[in-house]
Amino acid sequence: MKHELKVMITEAEINQALDKMAEKINRDYQGVDSLLVVGLLKGSVLVMSDLVRRLDGNVHLDFMTASSYGAGTESSGDVKIVMDLARSINGRHVLIVEDIIDTGRTLSKVCALLKTRNPASLEVASFLDKPSRRVVDVPVKYVGVEIPDEFVVGYGLDYDEAYRQLPYIATVLNP
Numbered sequence: 001m002k003h004e005l006k007v008m009i010t011e012a013e014i015n016q017a018l019d020k021m022a023e024k025i026n027r028d029y030q031g032v033d034s035l036l037v038v039g040l041l042k043g044s045v046l047v048m049s050d051l052v053r054r055l056d057g058n059v060h061l062d063f064m065t066a067s068s069y070g071a072g073t074e075s076s077g078d079v080k081i082v083m084d085l086a087r088s089i090n091g092r093h094v095l096i097v098e099d100i101i102d103t104g105r106t107l108s109k110v111c112a113l114l115k116t117r118n119p120a121s122l123e124v125a126s127f128l129d130k131p132s133r134r135v136v137d138v139p140v141k142y143v144g145v146e147i148p149d150e151f152v153v154g155y156g157l158d159y160d161e162a163y164r165q166l167p168y169i170a171t172v173l174n175p
């Protein structure tokens with residue numbers, strides 16, 4: 001079936017939001033000798049690459065794969081760590097980058113796990129935030145855009161793995 005998409009956030013609006021997020025992050029981490037940016041695959045790939053290009057200082061990258069949404073639009077609630085980080089985060093300043101925080105289950109699980117590994121600091125930057133859907137409370141220090149309770153695709157976000165490559169964010173009118 002062909003999906004009908006309606007643009008919610010344009011490429012220009014994404015870039016404006018990224019500029020603001022990066023400005024805050026650069027201000028907060030000024031003077032920190034190195035920042036480890038952790039992208040949660042696969043959703044964070046686009047925001048990760050666009051955000052880190054805007055960061056100053058000594059930035060290192062690592063990735064983790066967490067997955068809870070199968071083929072549908074509802075989280076299974078069962079968050080699996082499919083691939084772990086490549087290196088230790090002991091004593092590191094860690095910034096997790098996500099495409100979206102929805103129920104909060106993914107970030108809650110990942111933050112709890114990473115906290116046990118003694119980072120010097122641990123914060124979250126999520127491009128999208130759907131606060132009305134939250135089931136688990138997770139502190140997100142940097143948010144690009146707050147959105148209403150609609151299933152969105154594009155800019156890393158998928159519907160059954162499709163549409164991640166879109167340079168804008170859209171709603172699916174006929175899921």
Ligand SMILES: O=P(O)(O)OC[C@H]1O[C@H](OP(=O)(O)OP(=O)(O)O)[C@H](O)[C@@H]1O
Nearest residue numbers: 041042043067068069102103104105106
């Ligand atoms: O706040 P939550 O309700 O947990 O939802 C947010 C998470 O769900 C999506 O990932 P998904 O598990 O679908 O994997 P993906 O990143 O590979 O798309 C999205 O990328 C976030 O990681």
Ligand code: HPA
Nearest residue numbers: 102150151152153157158
């Ligand atoms: O709105 C969404 N779209 C795609 N994936 C998601 N994972 C959580 N929420 C969403």
Ligand SMILES: [Mg+2]
Nearest residue numbers: 040041042043
């Ligand atoms: Mg994800």
